[in-house]
Structures are given as C-alpha cells and as structure tokens.
Amino acid sequence: MMTIKKYDVGIIGSGPAGLAAAQDLKKAGKSVVVIEKYLWGGTCPNYGCDPKKLLLAAVEAKESVTFLADKGVKGHNAIDWSALMAHKTQFTSKVSESTLASLATNEIDHVFGQAQFVNHNTVKIGATDTTIKATDWVIAVGQRPAKLTIPGADLAIDSEAFLSLATMPKAIAIIGGGYIAFEFAAIAAGAGAEVHLIVHNQRPLKQFNEELVKRLVNALEKRGVIIHYNMQVSAISQDNHDFVVHSNQNSGIKVGKVISAVGRLSNADTLALNHAGVMYEHSGVRVNQYLRTTNPHIYAVGDVANSGVAKLTPVGAYEGRYVAKVIVNAQQSPINYPAIPVVVYGTPKLAQVGVTLEQAENQPNLTSHSLDMTNWFSYYRMGEPVVHAKIILDDAGVIVGATVIGTHADELINYLTSAINQKANYQDVTNHIYAYPTIASDLPYFF
Numbered sequence: 001m002m003t004i005k006k007y008d009v010g011i012i013g014s015g016p017a018g019l020a021a022a023q024d025l026k027k028a029g030k031s032v033v034v035i036e037k038y039l040w041g042g043t044c045p046n047y048g049c050d051p052k053k054l055l056l057a058a059v060e061a062k063e064s065v066t067f068l069a070d071k072g073v074k075g076h077n078a079i080d081w082s083a084l085m086a087h088k089t090q091f092t093s094k095v096s097e098s099t100l101a102s103l104a105t106n107e108i109d110h111v112f113g114q115a116q117f118v119n120h121n122t123v124k125i126g127a128t129d130t131t132i133k134a135t136d137w138v139i140a141v142g143q144r145p146a147k148l149t150i151p152g153a154d155l156a157i158d159s160e161a162f163l164s165l166a167t168m169p170k171a172i173a174i175i176g177g178g179y180i181a182f183e184f185a186a187i188a189a190g191a192g193a194e195v196h197l198i199v200h201n202q203r204p205l206k207q208f209n210e211e212l213v214k215r216l217v218n219a220l221e222k223r224g225v226i227i228h229y230n231m232q233v234s235a236i237s238q239d240n241h242d243f244v245v246h247s248n249q250n251s252g253i254k255v256g257k258v259i260s261a262v263g264r265l266s267n268a269d270t271l272a273l274n275h276a277g278v279m280y281e282h283s284g285v286r287v288n289q290y291l292r293t294t295n296p297h298i299y300a301v302g303d304v305a306n307s308g309v310a311k312l313t314p315v316g317a318y319e320g321r322y323v324a325k326v327i328v329n330a331q332q333s334p335i336n337y338p339a340i341p342v343v344v345y346g347t348p349k350l351a352q353v354g355v356t357l358e359q360a361e362n363q364p365n366l367t368s369h370s371l372d373m374t375n376w377f378s379y380y381r382m383g384e385p386v387v388h389a390k391i392i393l394d395d396a397g398v399i400v401g402a403t404v405i406g407t408h409a410d411e412l413i414n415y416l417t418s419a420i421n422q423k424a425n426y427q428d429v430t431n432h433i434y435a436y437p438t439i440a441s442d443l444p445y446f447f
C-alpha cells in the first residue's frame with residue numbers, strides 16, 4: 001500500500017548543511033522531514049573532517065614529543081594504529097545514533113532511503129512505496145569521491161576506506177595534490193608508512209600561497225614523504241597482497257594500498273532532478289543568490305550547491321541556516337558570506353583567509369608582510385620547526401587577508417578571520433587583553 005506523507009519542508013541529506021536547515025526550520029514552526037540514504041550526520045562526522053582530525057591528534061602528539069626530543073623530553077613514542085582506529089571507531093559509530101536522537105528531541109521526522117523526485121514537489125523513497133510531498137524542498141546531498149578512469153581504478157580505495165583502514169601498510173601511494181592527499185600523507189607518514197604522494201602536475205594545493213606550500217612540502221619530505229611531481233598514473237595492478245602504480249615515470253611503485261584523492265563529484269545527478277525542473281551542472285545544482293534552484297520551491301545548500309564558494313562544513317551549515325530564513329520569509333537579502341578560512345590539516349597545518357597574496361599583488365592599496373614566527377615565544381617553547389605567517393593590510397591598516405603555516409595555524413586563522421570580519425586595525429586588536437602567553441596574545445605583533 002502506498003504511504004504518502006506531507007510536510008511544509010522536506011530536506012534530502014542529513015549532513016551539516018541539511019541538519020542546519022532542518023533545525024532552524026523546525027524552530028520557526030515548520031513541519032520538517034529529513035531523508036538520508038546512508039549514515040545520519042553525513043560526510044563530515046562519519047567519514048570526513050572529524051575522523052580525519054581524530055587520527056591527526058595522535059600524529060601531532062607524536063610530533064610534539066619529537067620537537068622536544070633534545071629539549072627535555074625523553075623516550076620512545078610510536079603510533080599503535082589499531083588502537084587509534086578503535087578510538088576513531090568508538091567516536092564515529094555513535095554519530096548516526098546521536099544524530100537521530102537529536103532529530104527526535106527536536107521533533108523533526110526522518111526517513112531512511114534514497115530520495116528521487118517524481119514531480120515538482122514529490123519525492124519517492126528508494127524501491128519502497130513511501131512518497132513524500134512538501135511545499136518546499138532543500139537539496140543537501142553533498143558530493144562523492146571522484147574516480148580515476150584508468151585500468152585498475154577499482155583497486156584504489158577512497159577517503160572513507162582510508163579513514164577505516166584496519167592496518168597501516170608499510171608503504172602507500174596517494175594519488176592527488178589537494179586537501180585529502182596532503183592530510184592523509186601527514187597521517188600515514190606519522191603512523192610510520194612510507195608514503196608516495198603522486199601529483200599529476202607541479203603545483204599541489206594550488207589555491208594556497210606557493211611559498212608556504214613549499215614549506216609544507218619540505219616539512220612532509222623531512223618526515224619521509226616521497227613526492228612525485230608531473231606523474232601521470234596510467235594503471236593500477238595487483239601483485240599478491242600488494243598493488244603497483246604504473247605511470248609515465250618509472251617501472252612502477254609497489255605499495256600495500258593505493259588511495260585515490262582526485263577530487264569530489266556532486267551527487268546532483270542521483271536525484272532525478274529533471275522531474276522537478278531543477279537544473280544542475282558538473283559543479284552542482286544551479287542556484288541563484290538566494291540559493292533557490294530553477295524550481296522556486298526547491299533550494300540547494302552545502303557541497304551539492306553550485307554557489308561558487310569553498311565546499312566545507314561550516315559553509316554548508318551557514319547556507320542551511322540562510323535558506324531556512326528565506327523559506328520562512330525572514331530573509332530578503334541575497335546570501336552574503338563572511339570571510340571563509342580554509343585549512344589543510346597536515347603536519348604542519350596550512351591555513352588561509354580573505355585576500356590572497358596573489359590577489360594583493362595587483363592592488364596598490366594593499367601591502368603584505370611576511371613573519372617568520374619560529375622564534376616567537378609561543379612556538380619556541382614547543383620547539384616547532386616551521387611557523388610562518390603572511391599578513392595583508394589595506395592602506396588604513398585593516399587586516400584583509402592572511403596565510404599561516406604551523407601546528408596551531410587552524411586556531412590562529414580563526415582569530416585572524418574574526419579580525420577581518422570586524423575590519424579590525426592595529427588599535428582594535430591591541431585594545432583587548434589576551435591571556436598571556438598564548439597564540440592569541442601574539443596578535444598585536446601581526447601589524
């Protein structure tokens with residue numbers, strides 16, 4: 001028998017973007033249903049940001065001991081990968097359950113299964129007879145890993161599988177030169193693997209400042225990561241329990257695992273959007289400045305939306321909250337994004353916000369200065385070998401952009417992001433009392 005349910009708003013996808021919209025729409029008095037086909041909570045807490053940073057914690061703990069090895073800390077330290085993985089799984093295994101509990105507490109309905117549009121306001125759930133009608137829909141279905149199109153591509157594992165590896169092989173190859181490739185290289189090298197990072201051009205992390213990327217590359221090379229530039233992978237083959245990466249450069253790299261980290265693809269093509277009059281392209285669902293799709297009652301948020309900004313958890317949540325306001329008519333202005341900080345969680349971390357150095361070069365009212373902070377007290381005391389910042393100021397002394405490398409670059413970039421959003425200059429920053437000595441109490445020295 002066919003079940004038809006009706007709601008004010010239906011949300012497809014239970015990641016950070018969909019959940020943020022759901023919570024705010026419910027608070028505004030709407031009846032809401034969230035549909036999820038896989039793990040409740042989406043990519044970030046189950047097989048993205050959170051497990052990745054959890055694994056990194058052990059690598060960083062090991063590193064900080066190494067930094068102080070001849071400065072008062074004695075003893076051997078090593079990573080027990082299976083214990084670390086158990087710690088990770090203990091966290092991730094509870095995410096779906098706690099997400100569902102939070103939906104129940106907030107009286108938001110949920111339906112498990114793959115959603116597909118059957119017409120402009122109706123969605124069918126997988127192979128079931130459940131059909132959901134809603135006045136408005138929010139598409140928040142995210143992205144999936146892109147696949148290589150070479151012979152043996154299926155022998156490579158994706159980011160989700162890497163984050164659940166039962167054992168860390170002696171040697172691994174990571175194909176890609178972006179966020180995931182660098183972050184996983186740091187984790188695997190820290191856990192003791194010989195890492196081959198295979199970059200198909202000569203400019204990895206191309207959205208980041210080239211000089212600071214070189215410092216990150218040098219730091220990884222010092223930890224034993226082997227970076228192969230301009231290497232075009234032509235095939236992957238299996239050799240007993242090992243895999244061989246074939247390319248234009250050598251007779252093959254033999255490793256225990258090959259990880260593909262060559263970008264992510266929009267899930268827009270999985271929703272039968274043609275039945276609902278919603279257009280999409282390769283980079284996601286087409287949206288206007290209100291995140292409305294080509295169907296005025298259907299919105300798209302988060303990674304799946306072709307909104308032209310970085311595809312990150314806090315950006316998706318921001319878009320989800322914005323769309324909730326648009327749907328309840330509490331927002332009449334186009335979406336306006338604050339400064340968006342981006343971080344590569346490597347060893348060290350590389351972070352960037354606001355105007356880039358490359359953009360500043362063509363603007364005569366902007367100046368930049370470069371600060372080697374290795375000997376600043378905050379970092380000297382921890383023995384950190386690579387800490388550097390580049391700060392961009394306008395002619396009124398207001399900070400407009402920053403790039404930072406260091407173990408605490410992720411925290412520091414948030415302070416600098418606040419300064420940018422507040423249009424703060426030297427006086428504004430020195431007018432605060434910061435606990436000393438801390439990363440924040442260094443801020444006045446950035447001007």
Ligand SMILES: Cc1cc2nc3c(=O)[nH]c(=O)nc-3n(C[C@H](O)[C@H](O)[C@H](O)COP(=O)(O)OP(=O)(O)OC[C@H]3O[C@@H](n4cnc5c(N)ncnc54)[C@H](O)[C@@H]3O)c2cc1C
Pocket residue numbers: 012013014015016017018035036037038039040041042043044047048049050052113114115116140141142143159160180267270271301302303304311312313314316345
């Ligand atoms: C390895 C990795 C590390 C990352 N690290 C960071 C980081 O450190 N910081 C950061 O900000 N971002 C990071 N990201 C990106 C971040 O995870 C995403 O930007 C974020 O999860 C996007 O949220 P979303 O809600 O748009 O999509 P998602 O979190 O991907 O959620 C979409 C949900 O929709 C579901 N779905 C898809 N199709 C359907 C359907 N037809 N019916 C029902 N449900 C469906 C999916 O199963 C999924 O649960 C990382 C990503 C990866 C892969």
Ligand SMILES: NC(=O)c1ccc[n+]([C@@H]2O[C@H](COP(=O)([O-])OP(=O)(O)OC[C@H]3O[C@@H](n4cnc5c(N)ncnc54)[C@H](O)[C@@H]3O)[C@@H](O)[C@H]2O)c1
Pocket residue numbers: 148175176177178179180181183198199200204205233261262263264310311312342343344345
């Ligand atoms: N710290 C973070 O915030 C974080 C971490 C991980 C992922 N993410 C999100 O997930 C997205 C995906 O991450 P990603 O690292 O997979 O993508 P990415 O877009 O950052 O990098 C993909 C890399 O793969 C390379 N590449 C593309 N095709 C290739 C091919 N055929 N052979 C070899 N190399 C190829 C590209 O040149 C690029 O260097 C990011 O863009 C970001 O939105 C964010």
